[in-house]
Amino acid sequence: MDRVPILKLGDILIVSIQIDLQDMSVLALQEDLSEKVVETGARGVIIDISAVEIVDSFIGRMLATIAGISRMLDAETIVVGMRPAVAITLVELGLSLGGVRTALNLEKGVALLNQIEDAQRGKASR
Numbered sequence: 001m002d003r004v005p006i007l008k009l010g011d012i013l014i015v016s017i018q019i020d021l022q023d024m025s026v027l028a029l030q031e032d033l034s035e036k037v038v039e040t041g042a043r044g045v046i047i048d049i050s051a052v053e054i055v056d057s058f059i060g061r062m063l064a065t066i067a068g069i070s071r072m073l074d075a076e077t078i079v080v081g082m083r084p085a086v087a088i089t090l091v092e093l094g095l096s097l098g099g100v101r102t103a104l105n106l107e108k109g110v111a112l113l114n115q116i117e118d119a120q121r122g123k124a125s126r
Contacts, residue, residue, distance in 0.1 A: 004021075004029045050080070
């Protein structure tokens with residue numbers, strides 16, 4: 001089974017999915033990513049799915065689950081690079097990916113994480 005690499009950039013973990021995801025590799029990613037968030041104290045997780053051609057309902061639910069786990073571990077999750085066909089498929093499957101933020105690309109995903117952190121700092125200082 002191929003494992004999806006998890007890269008660390010400062011306090012952000014970046015997952016670039018370059019393989020066709022099978023159910024077992026998605027479950028392994030979920031476990032690996034949650035361990036890495038705890039190990040590194042990451043404040044954010046960016047999942048780049050620009051190379052993903054097809055997202056089925058299982059993978060869609062797992063993305064939402066990964067976001068929920070990360071949030072419980074005090075890290076925001078942003079999915080970037082979603083192709084229009086993938087977005088259409090998710091809508092047709094009735095998956096809203098609740099709690100998953102999205103951005104067009106990696107650069108915009110990092111900017112969104114910084115914006116979220118700035119907003120949280122602003123609330124904390126009040």
